[in-house]
Structure formats: structure tokens, C-alpha cells
Amino acid sequence: MFPAFAEVPAYPLVFPLFWGAVVVFGLVMARHLRIFAAARAEGPSPFSQVPRRTAGLVRYALVQTKMFKDRRAGLMHFGIFWGFVLLTIGTANIVTGGLVEAIISVPFDGLLWTAVSVMQNVLAVIVLVAIAYAFFRRLVIKPARLTLSASGLLILAMIGGVVGTELLAQAFQAASYGDIPGAFIANALAVPLRSLGTQATETAFAVLWWAHIAIVAAFLVYLPYSKHLHIATAPFNIYFRKLTPRGELPAMDLEDETATFGLRTLQDLGWKDLLDGFTCTECGRCQAACPANATGKPLNPKAFIMGIREMAVDAEHGIDLIPNSPIVRDAYGLEDTQPAATALAAPLVDGAIPYDAVWDCVTCGACVEACPVLIEHVDKIVGVRRNLVLEDSRFPAELTAAFTNMERAGNPWGQPKSARTDWTKGLPFVVPTVAELAAQGRLDEIEVLYWVGCAAAFDERNRRVARSFATCLDAAGIRFAILGQEESCTGDPARRMGNDYVWQMLAAENVATLDRYKLKSIVTACPHCFNTIGNEYGQLDGHYEVVHHSVYLQRLLAEGRLRTIDADAVGDTAPRTVTFHDSCYMARYNDVVAQPRAVLESVAGLELVEMERSGKNSFCCGAGGGRMWMEETRGTRINAERTRQALETGAGTVATNCPFCMTMMRDGLDSAMADGAGTVSAVDIAELLADSLAPTPSGRQLPVIQ
Amino acid sequence: MRIVVLVKPVPDTTGQERLGPDLRVDRAASPTVVNANDEYALEAALKLREAAGEGSVTLLSMAPDTAPDTLRKALAMGADAGYLVSDPALAGSDALSTARVLAAALGRIDHDLVLAGADTSDGGSGTVAAGIAALTGLPYLSYAAKIEPDGASVRVRRISPTGYDLLEAPLPALVVATQALGEPRYPSLRGIMAARSKSIVTWSLADLGIDGSTVGGTVATTRVLRAEAPPARAATRVIREPAPVAAAQLVEFLVERRLI
Numbered sequence: 006m007f008p009a010f011a012e013v014p015a016y017p018l019v020f021p022l023f024w025g026a027v028v029v030f031g032l033v034m035a036r037h038l039r040i041f042a043a044a045r046a047e048g049p050s051p052f053s054q055v056p057r058r059t060a061g062l063v064r065y066a067l068v069q070t071k072m073f074k075d076r077r078a079g080l081m082h083f084g085i086f087w088g089f090v091l092l093t094i095g096t097a098n099i100v101t102g103g104l105v106e107a108i109i110s111v112p113f114d115g116l117l118w119t120a121v122s123v124m125q126n127v128l129a130v131i132v133l134v135a136i137a138y139a140f141f142r143r144l145v146i147k148p149a150r151l152t153l154s155a156s157g158l159l160i161l162a163m164i165g166g167v168v169g170t171e172l173l174a175q176a177f178q179a180a181s182y183g184d185i186p187g188a189f190i191a192n193a194l195a196v197p198l199r200s201l202g203t204q205a206t207e208t209a210f211a212v213l214w215w216a217h218i219a220i221v222a223a224f225l226v227y228l229p230y231s232k233h234l235h236i237a238t239a240p241f242n243i244y245f246r247k248l249t250p251r252g253e254l255p256a257m258d259l260e261d262e263t264a265t266f267g268l269r270t271l272q273d274l275g276w277k278d279l280l281d282g283f284t285c286t287e288c289g290r291c292q293a294a295c296p297a298n299a300t301g302k303p304l305n306p307k308a309f310i311m312g313i314r315e316m317a318v319d320a321e322h323g324i325d326l327i328p329n330s331p332i333v334r335d336a337y338g339l340e341d342t343q344p345a346a347t348a349l350a351a352p353l354v355d356g357a358i359p360y361d362a363v364w365d366c367v368t369c370g371a372c373v374e375a376c377p378v379l380i381e382h383v384d385k386i387v388g389v390r391r392n393l394v395l396e397d398s399r400f401p402a403e404l405t406a407a408f409t410n411m412e413r414a415g416n417p418w419g420q421p422k423s424a425r426t427d428w429t430k431g432l433p434f435v436v437p438t439v440a441e442l443a444a445q446g447r448l449d450e451i452e453v454l455y456w457v458g459c460a461a462a463f464d465e466r467n468r469r470v471a472r473s474f475a476t477c478l479d480a481a482g483i484r485f486a487i488l489g490q491e492e493s494c495t496g497d498p499a500r501r502m503g504n505d506y507v508w509q510m511l512a513a514e515n516v517a518t519l520d521r522y523k524l525k526s527i528v529t530a531c532p533h534c535f536n537t538i539g540n541e542y543g544q545l546d547g548h549y550e551v552v553h554h555s556v557y558l559q560r561l562l563a564e565g566r567l568r569t570i571d572a573d574a575v576g577d578t579a580p581r582t583v584t585f586h587d588s589c590y591m592a593r594y595n596d597v598v599a600q601p602r603a604v605l606e607s608v609a610g611l612e613l614v615e616m617e618r619s620g621k622n623s624f625c626c627g628a629g630g631g632r633m634w635m636e637e638t639r640g641t642r643i644n645a646e647r648t649r650q651a652l653e654t655g656a657g658t659v660a661t662n663c664p665f666c667m668t669m670m671r672d673g674l675d676s677a678m679a680d681g682a683g684t685v686s687a688v689d690i691a692e693l694l695a696d697s698l699a700p701t702p703s704g705r706q707l708p709v710i711q
Numbered sequence: 712m713r714i715v716v717l718v719k720p721v722p723d724t725t726g727q728e729r730l731g732p733d734l735r736v737d738r739a740a741s742p743t744v745v746n747a748n749d750e751y752a753l754e755a756a757l758k759l760r761e762a763a764g765e766g767s768v769t770l771l772s773m774a775p776d777t778a779p780d781t782l783r784k785a786l787a788m789g790a791d792a793g794y795l796v797s798d799p800a801l802a803g804s805d806a807l808s809t810a811r812v813l814a815a816a817l818g819r820i821d822h823d824l825v826l827a828g829a830d831t832s833d834g835g836s837g838t839v840a841a842g843i844a845a846l847t848g849l850p851y852l853s854y855a856a857k858i859e860p861d862g863a864s865v866r867v868r869r870i871s872p873t874g875y876d877l878l879e880a881p882l883p884a885l886v887v888a889t890q891a892l893g894e895p896r897y898p899s900l901r902g903i904m905a906a907r908s909k910s911i912v913t914w915s916l917a918d919l920g921i922d923g924s925t926v927g928g929t930v931a932t933t934r935v936l937r938a939e940a941p942p943a944r945a946a947t948r949v950i951r952e953p954a955p956v957a958a959a960q961l962v963e964f965l966v967e968r969r970l971i
Contacts, residue, residue: 262904398899405897413723413744506900679953 150289267391312357390503803928810842
């Protein structure tokens with residue numbers, strides 16, 4: 006009846022075995038979906054931005070670009086993945102009674118099926134080599150990011166077993182019944198096997214053939230319980246990935262008194278968050294990239310996502326695998342089983358993530374950047390913070406002062422508003438405020454608003470950066486103004502610390518101010534101000550064109566509005582080696598990597614050396630996510646680790662483009678110097694540029710900045 | 712236990728404090744907040760209520776009629792209700808007038824314990840609570856670092872120059888809180904929402920049966936003679952040296968000033 010499998014004893018048993026396993030797979034997957042139903046219905050629509058979502062599917066699921074950030078592991082995975090996918094043709098043929106072979110054999114008189122057999126043999130060897138390397142990696146190399154688990158090894162053994170038994174079965178088949186067209190490796194292996202005698206090879210063939218299909222069935226049943234589930238979920242997770250700017254946290258309705266603010270339990274998560282949990286492959290790339298984890302803090306982004314999955318699976322325990330049909334329910338008066346209520350109501354804090362770890366996060370996004378299946382960790386951590394702050398008022402004690410200061414004084418340090426313009430004192434040009442220009446009816450003259458930010462307005466070191474940047478703007482002849490006392494904290498630190506109430510209050514105030522003066526074009530030297538004004542103020546109907554100073558300065562240089570001193574003028578002095586520390590919110594969140602480097606390269610006599618972790622793989626300075634206002638008591642200091650990385654380059658200067666990075670790197674360098682490191686200084690790119698500006702065409706010598 | 716906490720809306724000290732030409736605080740110039748020391752008293756009251764698992768925390772304030780906005784912030788921390796005495800005739804009241812009015816108001820609120828902050832950041836006399844105790848006859852327990860109510864009495868650990876004094880008084884009593892009682896909580900959004908519907912009862916002088924001519928600026932027994940800015944603080948010295956050198960310099964610095 007099935008001529009393709011005439012040699013296989015009891016072949017028809019394949020159907021109940023395989024298709025039974027498919028049913029079990031379907032039931033377990035359906036049970037996963039029922040947990041999704043218990044979560045918040047919110048999530049991305051499958052019908053929005055279909056081309057972009059599909060393109061991402063090709064890029065991240067099929068080509069797996071993110072996997073190749075670790076080249077060896079990427080190649081290994083690519084081999085296993087594509088080998089496994091294409092080998093499925095053979096398995097599909099077996100479980101359909103030879104249907105696939107029959108169809109593929111139609112054109113070219115069976116030549117195509119022979120070609121498939123050739124390919125299958127080659128792929129089988131590739132997969133087996135990749136599996137061997139994977140075992141070697143897990144058992145011998147043991148990268149820190151991988152947790153040694155029985156499940157991981159079992160899966161490797163299963164994949165190896167599926168492919169190995171298939172290839173060997175073919176070899177014994179060839180030995181018993183003659184060469185198989187195209188299966189050249191199996192045919193070659195068959196040559197020595199023939200000496201075993203027909204009886205032995207036929208038995209071996211039958212055992213291996215059935216072992217192959219048995220492992221396939223077992224794999225299907227085990228798959229939905231294991232981390233290997235990602236082969237089913239990753240494509241969906243990639244398709245439904247966040248497409249809004251990565252730096253835009255979800256909007257919150259604070260007027261809805263019936264809502265739970267932030268994420269408290271499994272039920273507060275959106276379905277995409279649960280999908281993240283079921284997609285995690287436990288590869289640990291997030292953990293390896295995490296600066297908090299690297300400095301010995303309790304935060305482990307991988308454990309958080311795995312924790313969400315574990316909680317979801319716990320909740321599933323209340324649900325029967327086979328749901329009662331409506332007919333059964335009616336006939337016997339049964340209710341359908343529901344997710345375990347206690348598991349659904351269990352808090353995420355100390356369930357999926359330790360309380361301390363919630364506050365360790367610098368929101369640097371290195372985990373999100375590293376994840377090959379596009380899991381979003383940061384938004385969820387901030388979601389948990391939101392719940393702790395807005396519902397329970399539970400947060401590190403230091404934050405009370407920062408929150409209160411932002412609320413009352415409009416800046417996290419509690420400085421008086423009147424000091425906001427102090428940095429302009431002593432500059433050889435006037436920095437007008439918008440209010441002054443408005444009073445003179447000269448609002449139209451403003452080319453760009455310079456959003457100074459609290460750090461540059463109040464911190465002595467960062468005031469020097471503001472003076473340098475203003476000097477560059479003045480040298481380029483830009484007509485700019487500042488808001489002065491009308492400027493307020495953007496609210497970014499509050500938002501990242503989970504206090505969306507204060508963010509909304511401050512942001513609404515700023516939107517009102519900007520709109521009152523009809524200001525649209527803004528430049529700022531603070532990546533945090535930049536990110537929240539540009540990516541988040543839209544949630545409050547504030548729409549502006551915000552440019553970061555590194556981009557703005559690069560444009561001025563490119564347009565020739567700013568010129569630097571020629572290399573000749575610098576003379577033959579040894580080049581000044583500079584390493585550039587990327588701000589997370591510029592490089593990773595907003596793709597600004599090349600521009601600050603272009604600014605540095607315009608400075609004559611400057612040699613740029615890169616740290617191992619730079620650009621989008623940058624390592625946070627430790628101040629993001631409101632950590633600027635928290636004590637760092639757990640583990641070692643993140644800024645000390647980043648300073649170590651910077652010093653490794655041998656550079657004499659660490660260039661920054663963020664006021665928080667400036668503070669953290671300067672502190673780190675000060676400590677390192679106190680411990681005997683040579684003199685290394687932290688300098689903003691605007692300072693380096695201002696110091697090397699060529700005299701303006703009028704011949705006016707630019708002032709020396711103090 | 713029914714606890715009444717005295718709170719006062721004061722100009723925000725994180726802004727610029729401004730005095731008017733009459734040398735009185737120009738309240739219109741800066742945002743108003745709950746007096747910081749009163750927040751410590753409120754925090755202590757909330758902790759007592761939480762520990763007891765029952766009871767009430769009521770706010771009492773004498774302030775201009777804009778005060779409810781500020782009192783809502785104290786209600787957001789967890790107080791149950793508020794009473795506000797507000798009357799145009801009270802403008803310019805000194806500590807004595809304030810104590811008289813609050814003592815009268817206290818007579819209309821059931822209480823077992825009255826808590827007050829050590830002083831206010833605007834007036835700063837630190838005598839109102841003592842005045843109230845004198846006028847009402849309540850036992851007066853000041854500078855509390857610890858408050859332990861026990862049925863019909865209360866024990867207070869009073870900070871003294873040499874350590875602590877242990878005081879005990881029958882209830883009802885008036886206790887003056889210090890910052891040693893613990894940092895005030897930051898109101899949660901849930902608390903802010905709940906505060907919107909809490910009751911604030913406003914009384915005029917007539918409601919309390921007080922003749923307007925007997926209180927307020929015209930009969931004040933104290934007068935502001937002069938106001939001047941505090942001297943600028945000397946520059947901070949930061950020692951950036953390896954630990955052993957830094958420690959030696961720090962010791963030298965402290966010894967020079969006879970601080971150690």
C-alpha cells in the first residue's frame with residue numbers, strides 16, 4: 006500500500022504514532038494560548054505595518070542576523086536550524102505515506118527527488134557536526150551566559166538522534182536493499198556494513214528507522230514544555246516586535262481609577278509579554294550584555310523572562326490538557342477548568358524578578374539589543390517599577406528626594422529655578438531667553454531652541470559643556486535661545502524610575518511652554534532629554550524636531566558653518582588619543598553612532614581608539630534609568646567597570662556626549678587616578694570641538710572657555 | 712486611637728523664598744507645600760495607626776483658604792480627613808493667636824493624641840504646640856524620637872543634650888515629633904486618587920466662637936524687625952587623593968576646627 010516504505014516493518018503504525026504526537030503538541034500549545042487569554046488583551050495588531058513586520062521576520066528569523074553577533078554560536082545555530090528545517094522534507098514524506106516523494110518525483114522523472122536526497126545527506130552531516138560543537142560548547146567551553154540544564158542537553162541529543170538515526174537507517178537500508186539514488190553518503194557508509202550480512206543490516210535498518218520516527222514523536226511532545234518551544238514562537242515574537250521607537254515607554258492612563266497601574270501580576274502583562282516568556286531560548290546573551298549583571302548585581306534579564314514563563318506555566322497547571330467541550334459541560338454540568346487563580350494573582354516581584362533587581366536596571370537596553378528573538382526586557386522592568394511606585398510607593402529611599410525635587414523645583418537636584426541661567430554668565434556673547442525675545446517681538450528670529458537640561462544648568466562640570474556648546478552655536482552664527490527659568494526637567498528620570506505621574510506632570514508643563522512659544526526645532530546635549538522629548542512627548546501631543554548636539558554639530562561641520570583648525574596649525578605634537586564612550590540613549594536607542602565620531606575626527610591631532618564595547622554594543626556608564634539618583638550598594642560600581650574598559654584602550658581622554666555619562670566617567674576616572682592610573686580626563690565632544698574651532702571668517706578670535 | 716496631626720502649608724523652600732515689603736512671607740510668590748517637619752509628625756501618626764490596625768489620623772490646620780490643595784497632599788500620604796480654620800481676620804497671626812485658634816478647634820475634634828512638627832519653615836517660632844498644650848491643659852511631650860502609646864498612656868523618648876529622657880503621660884496628650892521618627896512616605900498615585908474624595912471641613916472664626924478682633928495681625932504680640940539673607944556658605948572642599956592620604960587630610964581638617 007505504501008511502496009516507498011515497503012521495506013519498513015509495520016509501517017502504518019507511523020500514522021498513529023506521529024499524528025498522535027501532533028495532537029498532543031497541539032493541545033499543549035492550545036493550553037499555552039489559554040494563559041495568553043488571561044493576560045491583558047493589549048498588544049500589537051497583526052495587520053499594522055505588515056511589510057515591515059514581514060521584512061523583520063526574514064531578517065531575524067530566517068537570516069538570523071542577531072545570532073551572528075556571536076559568530077561561532079551563530080554559525081552553529083544557522084547550521085542546525087536550516088539543516089533541521091530542510092531535513093523536515095524527509096520526515097514529512099515518512100508521515101504522509103510517501104506523498105512528498107511522489108509529488109517531487111513527478112517532474113524530470115524523479116531527478117528532483119534524487120537531488121533532495123543528495124541535499125539531505127549533506128545537511129545531515131552539517132547538522133551532526135553542529136550538534137557535536139554545541140555539545141562541546143555546553144559541556145567543555147561552558148560560556149557563563151549558558152545555564153547548564155538537562156533540558157538543553159536533551160534537546161541537542163534529540164536533534165542529533167533524529168538526524169543521526171535517519172542517516173544511519175538510510176545506510177543500513179542501502180546495505181540491505183541496494184543503493185539509494187542520491188543518498189551518496191548513506192551509500193558510501195553501506196559499503197562496509199554489507200559485510201554484516203543481510204539479516205543484521207535489515208534488523209538494524211528497522212530498529213534505526215523506527216528509532217528515528219519515535220524520536221520525532223517524542224520531540225513533538227516534549228517541544229512545548231522546553232525552551233526549544235522558540236522554534237514555534239520566535240517567528241511570532243519577531244513579527245509582533247515593538248515597532249514604535251525603542252526609547253518610547255508605553256503610554257499610561259493615570260485617570261483610570263479601576264486600572265492596575267503598571268505590572269503587578271501575570272494578568273497585567275500584555276500577551277506579547279507572555280509571548281516573550283515563551284520565546285526565550287535561555288541563550289543568555291541579554292545576561293552577558295547586562296552591565297548590572299556584569300558588576301555582580303542581582304539583576305539577570307534572562308532570569309526575569311524565564312521567570313515570567315515559569316509563572317505562566319504554573320498558572321497553566323489549573324487547566325486540563327483536554328478542554329471539556331461545551332456538550333460535555335452541558336451534559337454533566339461541568340465548568341471548564343481555569344488557570345490557577347493563585348498563580349495568576351502572584352506578584353511578579355519576587356516571583357519573576359527579585360525586588361532589588363527591579364531597581365538595578367539602568368534601562369540601557371543592552372539586553373534588548375542582544376536578544377536574537379527580539380524580547381523586550383526594559384519596558385517590562387519599568388512596568389514593574391510603575392506598579393511599585395504608583396500603587397505601593399515602594400522604592401529605594403534615595404528616590405523620595407529626587408521625586409520631590411522634580412515635582413516641586415522642576416529638577417532632580419532641588420536647585421532654584423533662578424540658577425538655570427547661571428552657566429551663561431561670563432560668556433562673551435548673549436544667550437537670550439525665549440521670554441526676552443518674545444517680549445521684543447523677535448520670536449521669529451529663533452533658529453533653534455537650545456534645551457539645556459538640568460545637568461548642564463546646575464552641575465558645575467556640565468555647565469562647562471553648555472558653555473562650549475553655546476560657543477560652537479555662536480561661532481556658527483546660529484540664532485538660538487534658551488527657555489531659562491521656564492525650562493523644567495523633562496521628567497525622563499521620573500519615568501524611568503516608574504513615576505509616570507511626575508513625568509506626565511513635567512512633560513505636560515513643558516509641552517505647554519513649548520507650544521505657547523510655537524517652538525518646534527530643538528537641540529539638546531542631553532540624550533535623556535532628547536529621547537523623551539523626541540520619542541515620548543508625542544504621547545502628550547507634543548511634537549517637535551529634536552536634534553542631539555552630536556548630530557547638530559556634525560551637520561554644522563558638514564555644511565561648513567563650523568571649521569576646525571588645520572592639522573598644520575597643530576604642528577608635529579603627538580596625536581591625542583581619545584576613546585568615545587557611547588551614550589545608551591544615543592547609540593542604542595536612537596542610532597546615533599557615526600555623528601559624534603565625525604565630530605571627533607574633525608578635530609586635528611586627535612586619534613580615535615575604540616573600546617571593545619562601543620556603538621550599539623556600548624556598556625552603560627551606570628547612570629541611566631534614574632540610577633543617577635540611587636545609591637549603588639550591590640556588586641561593584643558600573644562606572645568603575647566602564648572606566649576600566651576605557652583605560653584599557655590607553656587613551657588619554659574619554660569623550661562623552663551625555664551629561665550623566667560625563668559625571669559617571671569623570672567619577673570613575675577620578676577614582677582610577679587616585680588608585681594610580683595616569684591622568685585621563687572625561688571631556689564632552691562639544692568641548693573638544695570648541696577648543697579646536699578655527700577663527701571665524703571675520704577674524705574674530707574665539708574666546709577661551711574657562 | 713484617634714490622632715490629630717497639626718499641619719501647616721508653607722512656601723516651598725526648594726524655590727526662592729521671598730519676603731514682602733512688610734517683612735512677612737510673600738505667599739503668592741512661591742508654591743505652597745506641607746511644612747516638612749509636619750510631614751514627620753504625620754508619618755509617625757500613620758505608622759501608629761498601621762501598627763494598631765485601627766484608629767484615625769485627622770489633619771488640623773490654620774491657613775488661608777487656598778490651603779485645601781496643600782492639605783490634599785497630606786491626605787494623599789494616608790490621613791483620613793482634615794479640618795481647616797480659615798478666616799481673613801487671621802492674617803498676620805502670631806504664635807499666640809495661632810495657638811488659641813488651634814486649641815479652640817481641637818476642642819471640637821475627638822482625639823487621644825495630638826502630634827505636631829518641631830517647628831515651621833516659615834515662622835519658625837516652634838512655640839505653637841507648647842501654646843496649645845498650655846491652653847488646653849494637654850500633657851506636653853516634646854522632641855520625640857520614639858512614641859509608644861499603651862492603652863491609656865503614651866511613652867515618649869525625648870531627645871536631650873546628653874541622650875534620651877523617657878517621658879510618660881496619660882492620654883490625651885500632645886507630642887512634638889522630630890525627624891528621628893523616620894522619613895515621611897512619598898504618596899502613591901493610589902493615595903493621591905483616594906485623597907481627592909476625602910473630606911476637608913473648613914471653619915471660620917465664627918464657627919469656633921472666636922471674636923475676630925482678639926486674634927490676627929492687629930493684636931500680634933511679636934513684631935518682625937528685620938530680615939536678612941543668611942551668609943553664603945563657604946566653598947566645599949573635595950579631597951581627591953588615595954584613601955590613606957585623604958584620611959590624613961580629613962583628620963587634619965577636622966582637628967584644625969576642633970571637631971574631633
